[in-house]
Amino acid sequence: xxxxxxxxxxxCPWAKRTHGVLGSDAAHKKCAMDSETDRFISVDGDNxxxxxxxxxxxxxxxxxxxxxxxxxxxxxVNSINGLVYGNGGIKCWPVQxxxxxxxxxxxxxDGAKVDFCWDLNYIxxxxxxxxxMNNATPYQAYRAGFREGVKMSLDRGYKVDPDNFEKSLxxxxxxxxxxxSTIGADVENGMxxxxxxxxxxxxxxxxxxxxxxNVADFKWHTEYWTNEIMPQFVGDTDYxxxxxxxxxxxxxIAETVRLGDELRKKLNIPIADLNADSSRFFKKVYYxxxxxxxxxxxxxQGRIIYKSIK
Numbered sequence: 001x002x003x004x005x006x007x008x009x010x011x012c013p014w015a016k017r018t019h020g021v022l023g024s025d026a027a028h029k030k031c032a033m034d035s036e037t038d039r040f041i042s043v044d045g046d047n048x049x050x051x052x053x054x055x056x057x058x059x060x061x062x063x064x065x066x067x068x069x070x071x072x073x074x075x076x077v078n079s080i081n082g083l084v085y086g087n088g089g090i091k092c093w094p095v096q097x098x099x100x101x102x103x104x105x106x107x108x109x110d111g112a113k114v115d116f117c118w119d120l121n122y123i124x125x126x127x128x129x130x131x132x133m134n135n136a137t138p139y140q141a142y143r144a145g146f147r148e149g150v151k152m153s154l155d156r157g158y159k160v161d162p163d164n165f166e167k168s169l170x171x172x173x174x175x176x177x178x179x180x181s182t183i184g185a186d187v188e189n190g191m192x193x194x195x196x197x198x199x200x201x202x203x204x205x206x207x208x209x210x211x212x213x214n215v216a217d218f219k220w221h222t223e224y225w226t227n228e229i230m231p232q233f234v235g236d237t238d239y240x241x242x243x244x245x246x247x248x249x250x251x252x253i254a255e256t257v258r259l260g261d262e263l264r265k266k267l268n269i270p271i272a273d274l275n276a277d278s279s280r281f282f283k284k285v286y287y288x289x290x291x292x293x294x295x296x297x298x299x300x301q302g303r304i305i306y307k308s309i310k
Contacts, residue, residue, distance in 0.1 A: 182273075
C-alpha cells in the first residue's frame with residue numbers, strides 16, 4: 001500500500017490521503033469533507049494508476065446523464081485474474097451526494113449494506129486506468145476473493161434462490177464469480193483469492209448461519225481470518241515475507257477443490273480447478289466486452305467527448 005501511495009504522489013502531487021477511517025461509508029465521507037471541489041476522485045490503496053488518467057479531459061455536454069447524482073467509474077485491471085470492471089477502479093464522486101448517502105455500515109436498506117453500486121447511479125466507462133494489486137499477502141488476496149464471492153452471489157444486494165442460482169444473477173456477475181473462483185493460480189497468492197471466493201460464495205448461499213453483511217466489516221474480516229482461516233492452513237511449504245505467515249499449500253489446494261465440488265453440486269456453478277498454465281492462457285485470450293452506454297470521441301484538442309448511444 002505504501003508503495004502505491006508513493007507512486008500516486010509521484011504522478012499526482014496534489015493527491016490527499018484518507019487513512020485509518022473505519023467503515024466504507026465513513027471513509028468516503030471523509031474524502032468528501034476533504035475535497036476542495038464539487039466532485040472528488042477516489043483511488044483505492046491497492047491501485048497503481050496509469051499516468052494517462054491525469055491527462056484525460058471529459059466532456060459530457062452531449063451525453064444524457066445527470067452528473068449531480070452520478071458516480072463516474074473507470075474500470076480496473078485485476079492483478080489476480082485479469083478481470084476488467086469497476087471493482088477497485090478509479091471513481092469520481094459528487095461531494096454532496098456522498099455526504100448525504102447512507103451505505104454500508106449506516107445503510108437503512110438491506111441491499112445497500114454490502115456495496116455502493118446498488119444504491120447509487122453509476123456511469124461505468126469501458127476505459128481501464130489502473131491496475132488493482134490485491135495479492136500482496138495471503139490475507140489481502142483471500143479477502144478480495146471472499147468479498148467478491150459474496151457480492152457476486154447477490155442480486156442487487158439480496159440473497160437469491162440456491163436452486164435457481166445462475167438465472168437469479170446478472171449474467172456478468174455470474175461470469176465474474178466463475179472467473180474469480182477459477183483463475184489466478186499463476187500469480188503470487190492467487191490460490192488464496194480463489195479459495196476466498198469459493199468460501200464467500202459457499203457461506204452466502206449454503207450456510208444458513210452466515211450473515212453476508214459481514215463482508216462490509218473489515219474488523220470482522222480480520223478476526224475471521226485470524227481465528228478461523230490461518231490456523232486451518234498452518235504449515236511450512238510457503239511463506240509470506242510481508243505478513244510472516246507460513247502455510248501448507250497442499251492443504252489450501254485440497255480445501256479449495258473441496259469447496260469447488262460443493263459449489264458445482266449444490267449451485268451448479270461451472271467452475272474448474274486450473275493450474276498456472278491454464279490461468280495464464282485464460283488471461284491471454286480474455287476479452288472484456290464494452291459495458292458502457294456511452295461512446296467516446298476525441299475533439300481537435302484531444303479531449304474525450306462522451307456521447308450517449310441512441
